[in-house]
Amino acid sequence: MNSAAGKDTMHLDAPRTTRTTPAPRTVTVAYAGGDERRGPLTMGQANMIRCILRDDPEHINNHDVWAIPPGAGPDDVVDALRALALRHEGLRTTFPHAPGSAPVEQVVAAEGTFTVTVLDHTEFPEEPARYAESVARAARAGRFALDREFPLRICLLSLRGVPVHAALASSHAVTDGSALAVLREEFLALLAGEELPAPASFAPLDLAAEEASPTGKRKSEASLRYWERIIRTEPQEMFAEPRAAGADGRARQLTLRSGRGARALA
Known part of the structure; x- marks a missing residue:
């Protein structure tokens, strides 16, 4: 682990109870030993990247x-x-593209570095969790550089050298809320000394390959036909669930039965 003094590139919207904001220190973390790969985007990645290039980063980024x-x-x-x-x-993936164009491929690095911003406090605000939330939200500002930036902006909040919270923002090209929850669970398991099983889900490049296979194309075509019929003929209701009530007191409900879907959610 190499440590170097870093510039304050993060605006902290901290509660007023904070006495002083400590000077940030940037720790550069090197990793090596992965597999280097390259290939097309998944359909989901391509769709999300269109949103990332268009929308306000504070809206589209996660934390x-x-x-x-x-x-x-x-x-x-x-x-x-x-x-x-x-x-x-996904955490080692970048999306090379020329300025003004959208990415069409993804590159997985075998080795590289990322940084962790350390804020070491002599005293925390009265509400440390709320303070950590404000730091994570502030990190959402600014677009991720898809072609070169590590997809997590990590700030380690410590109290007199003891780490208390990791506040982070993430690129939606790589993670969503569910993925961040998985990373959090695995992070805590690693800190507890547990050995993690191999990931059960497809890596993005593997999913892209499945989508491009004859079976994947048939599934996509069938899905498009299904949703075109639904959109053309059915009432437009999103997130229908039992507690929602329509104007007539009745709510349309949706039951999804999918063994693969259930395993993916788990």
Whole structure:
């Protein structure tokens, strides 16, 4: 782990109870040992990247706060983050493209670096969790550089050298809220010394290959036919669920039965 003084590139919208904002320190974390790969985007990636290039980054980016369990030191946190980068190809993925154009491929790095901004406090605000949330939200500002930036902006909030929270923002090209929840669970498991099983889900490049296969194309065509029929003939209702009530007191409901879907959700 190499440590170097860094510039404050993050605006902290902290509660007024904060006495002073500590000077940030940038830790550069190197990882190596993954597989280098290159290939087309998945349909989901292509759709989300269109939104990323168009929408306000504070709206489209994600954020989360991970509470650091007692007993974990800064090196433990860095080691867990490095392990996540090696475990998940998405965290090692960039999307090269010329200025003014949208990416059409993704590149997975075998090795590289990412940074962690450390804010070491002598005193926390009265509401540390709310403060950590504000730091994570502030990190959402600014577009991710899809062609070169690590998809997590990580800020480690510590109290007199002891890590307390990891506040982070993420690129929606790589993670959504569910993916961040999975990363949080795995991060905590690694800090607890657990050995993680191999990821059960497809890596993005593997999913892209499945989508381009004859079976994948048949599924896509069938899905398009189905949704075209629904959109042309059915009432337009989203997120129909039992607690919702329509104007006539009745609510349309949707039941989805899919073994593969259930396994993916799990």
